[in-house]
Amino acid sequence: MSFETLGLNPDLLRALSDLKHDSPTPIQRQTIPPIIEGRDVLGVAQTGSGKTGGFLLPSLHRNKRAQGNRTRHQILVLSPTRELAGQIERSAREYGKYLKSRTVLLVGGTDMRRQIDFLRRPWDLVIATPGRLIDHMQRGTINLSNVHTIVLDEADRMLDMGFLPDVETILKALHPDRQTLLFTATLPSRIQALTKTYQKDPVLIRLETSSAPPISIEQEVVTINHGSQKWGLLKTILTEPETTEGQTLIFTRTKRGAEDLSTALLAEGFPSDSLHGDKSQSQRNRVLSKFRAGQTRILVATDVAARGLDIDTVTCVVNYDLPQSPEDYVHRIGRTGRAGRSGRAISFCHPADRNLFRDIERLVGSSVPVSPLSPPPQARGDRPFRPAGPRPGGFRGERSSRPEGTSGARPGSRGGFRSDRTEGASSRPEWRRDRPAGVGGGGRPVSSHRPALTDRPSRTSPVPHEA
Numbered sequence: 001m002s003f004e005t006l007g008l009n010p011d012l013l014r015a016l017s018d019l020k021h022d023s024p025t026p027i028q029r030q031t032i033p034p035i036i037e038g039r040d041v042l043g044v045a046q047t048g049s050g051k052t053g054g055f056l057l058p059s060l061h062r063n064k065r066a067q068g069n070r071t072r073h074q075i076l077v078l079s080p081t082r083e084l085a086g087q088i089e090r091s092a093r094e095y096g097k098y099l100k101s102r103t104v105l106l107v108g109g110t111d112m113r114r115q116i117d118f119l120r121r122p123w124d125l126v127i128a129t130p131g132r133l134i135d136h137m138q139r140g141t142i143n144l145s146n147v148h149t150i151v152l153d154e155a156d157r158m159l160d161m162g163f164l165p166d167v168e169t170i171l172k173a174l175h176p177d178r179q180t181l182l183f184t185a186t187l188p189s190r191i192q193a194l195t196k197t198y199q200k201d202p203v204l205i206r207l208e209t210s211s212a213p214p215i216s217i218e219q220e221v222v223t224i225n226h227g228s229q230k231w232g233l234l235k236t237i238l239t240e241p242e243t244t245e246g247q248t249l250i251f252t253r254t255k256r257g258a259e260d261l262s263t264a265l266l267a268e269g270f271p272s273d274s275l276h277g278d279k280s281q282s283q284r285n286r287v288l289s290k291f292r293a294g295q296t297r298i299l300v301a302t303d304v305a306a307r308g309l310d311i312d313t314v315t316c317v318v319n320y321d322l323p324q325s326p327e328d329y330v331h332r333i334g335r336t337g338r339a340g341r342s343g344r345a346i347s348f349c350h351p352a353d354r355n356l357f358r359d360i361e362r363l364v365g366s367s368v369p370v371s372p373l374s375p376p377p378q379a380r381g382d383r384p385f386r387p388a389g390p391r392p393g394g395f396r397g398e399r400s401s402r403p404e405g406t407s408g409a410r411p412g413s414r415g416g417f418r419s420d421r422t423e424g425a426s427s428r429p430e431w432r433r434d435r436p437a438g439v440g441g442g443g444r445p446v447s448s449h450r451p452a453l454t455d456r457p458s459r460t461s462p463v464p465h466e467a
Contacts, residue, residue, distance in 0.1 A: 006032045009061045011098035016057075019094060025050030030205045032058045035181065040202040042195050043183040046334070049207065051183045052091050055151045059181075060096050062149065063124050072146040075125045076174075078167065080158040082107040082129060082281060083288065084307055088153065089127050101125060106142075108132045109281025116141045130158070130166035137173065144170075148178050154307055155184040155191055156327075164190070171198050186327060217337040219345045219364075220371040221357065230320060230348050231264075233373055237318060237346060238270055238298065246315025247291065250300045251332050253321035261320065262300040272298035275305055306331040312338050319347035322356055326363040346371065 002023055003016050024032065027045045034041055035058035045051055059075045066073030079085035089105045096103070104118045106128035112135070119142050126133075126142070136142040150171070152158065158167060171180070180199045184191055187206070195202060222233055234250075237243055252258045255276035262274035273287045273296045284304075290296045292311055299305070300320075306328055314336045323329050329347075336343030347368070349357045361367050 001029055003057075007036065007061075008032070008057060009064050009099070011064070012057055012061060012095060014098050015095050018097075021053075025053070027051055027205065027207055028054040028057070030207075031055065034203045034205075035059065035179070036061055038062070038179055040180045040199040041182070042199065042202045042204050043181070044185070044187050044204075044206040045183075046185055046207070046330075051153070052088055053095070055153070055181050055183060056088070056092055056095055059149050059151065060092070060099060060101060060125070063101060064099055066148075073148050074123065074144075074146045075149045075151070076133075076144065076147045076170075077125070077127045077151040077153060078130055078133070078158065078170065079127065079153050080129070080161050080163065081304055081307065082109065082284065083275075083304055083309060084154060085127050085129055086285070086288075087310055092125055092127065096125075103127065106132045106136060107281065109284070130163045130170065133170060134166050137170070144173055145175065147174050149181065150174060150178055151181045151183065153183050155182050155194070156186045156188060157307060159188075159190050159194075164194075167194075185331070216341065217333055217343045217345050219333065219347075219368045221347045221349050221368045221374075222371045223349050223374045225351070225375060225377065227350060229375055233348070233375075234318065234320065235268065235270075236373060237316075238265075242344065243316050244297075247294065247296075247311065247313050248298045248316040248318060249305065249309075249314050249335050250298065250318045250320050251306070251323070252300060252302060253324070255302055257321065258300045258302050262298075265298060265300070270298055271296055272300055275299055275301040277302065277304055303328055303332070305335065309335050310338065311335070312341060314338070314343070315341070316344045316346065319345070322347060322349065322353050322360075326356075326360040329360045330364065 003013055003021070006024065006029070008016075027043060027049045031041055031043050031051075031054040035055065041055075043051060043054060045054075055077075063073050063075055077085075077088055079088060085105060085107050089103060092103050101124040102122065103125045104115070104123045104127070106115055106126060108129060108131055115132075115136070116139075119136065128136075133142070137144070152167065158164075180202075182191070182195060182199065182202070224230060224233070238248060250261065252261055255278045258274045258276045259278070262272045265272040273290065275284060275287050279287070287296070287299070288309075291299045294313060303323065306323070317333045317336045319329070319332060323332060333343075333345035336345060347357070357368075
C-alpha cells in the first residue's frame, strides 16, 4: 500500500516524496482513513512505530480541505515534554511545507511575549505542552473556539507526569463536536477512563503485540557489585569500536547526575553534553541541535530524552542508572535501532536494583543476557576496590538531587529515605562501604563515613511539571 491509496492531499504526497517516505507504517495505514472521515481514534502502538505521521498527515489533510470550503478548522496537539513537542513541530513543518499552513509551538522555557505575537495572527496548528497552554488560556491570549481536532500524544506519559487536571481543563474548553485523537504506547485503566469520558465511539487501533523492544536492539546487562564500578566500565564501553562508530545516549536518574557525569566525561576527553530539566529551553534546543548534527558524540540525559528523540545515528544506549519503571526502560532503549538500523542497549544493575530488573525482564518477555564486562561476584566480606571518578550514582554535589518528576523530602531528610533497603537490598547497610575514594564535585574531599544517597529513588509521587 502507498500513501496515494489513502487519499491524502497532493501537497502532502509531494512532501512525503521529498522525505523519501514511500509507504505508510502499519499504524499509519490504519489510523489515516478513519481520521480523514472525522472519527475519534484511540491508537496504541510502541515507540518508533510512526504514530506522529499517523495523526499529523490526516489532520493536515482535513485542515486543507476545510480551507477549500472557507471554514476554519484548527488543530491542537498536546505533548507531555518540550522535546517531544519540538519533534512533532519539525514533522509538521516537513509534512506541511507545501500546504501554506501556519504552525505555532507553545512550550515552557521560551519567550511568552513572542508566543503571544504568533497567536495574534491566524494559525492552523498549535503544538503545546499542557502547562504552557493553560498559561495562555488564563491570560486570554489564545482562542480555542475553532479547534475541531485535538490530539493527545503519549497520553500515558502525560498522565504519569500528573497532567490529568490540565488535560481535562483543556478538553472541557473545546467545542463539544470536536474530533479527539488519543495516542499512547500503553493502555492503563486511566487512559480507558479518559477515552470513555471524552471520546465518542472511538475506533480502537491496537498494534501493541508485546512490550518487547525491536529485535534490532541487542540488549545486555552489566551486573556490578557496587556503584563505584560504573565509571570505569562506562569508559570501557565508550572506547569500544562498535560504540565509537556512532552516537551514544546515556541515561541517569537525576538532573545533577546527568550534569556531573557529562562534566567528568569531558574531563576524560569524551565529547559529551547533558540534557535535563534544569536547562533553559534555548540550552536544550542547542544541545539537541548539536547532537542531531553529529557535533556531539555522547549525550547524557534524564528521561526527558526517553521519548520524542528520533536520531537515526544513535547506535548505543547506556542505562547508567536504571529507570524508575519498566515501561521507561523500553522507551529509553527505543532511542536506538531506529529506521531499520541495529542498536545496542547496555544497563548497569546493582544488587539493590535486582527486583526492578526482574520487572523489566517480565515486561519485555525475556531475560537480558549478562555482559562479559560484568565484574566477578564479590565475596561477602570483601571490601570493594575504590577507583577515582564519579561516585555511585553521581557526585558529592548531587546529594540534594531528586529524580526528575518527583517531589517531597529529599534523601536523608526527616521523612525521607536513608538506605537502599526499599529497593530490594538486604537489611545490611552495604552502601556504607560502597563509596569510592577521591574528590567530589567542586573539589571538596569526599568523606568516607557519609552514605551516597543519590541512587535511591524517591517514594513520593510525581507532580505536574514540564520536564
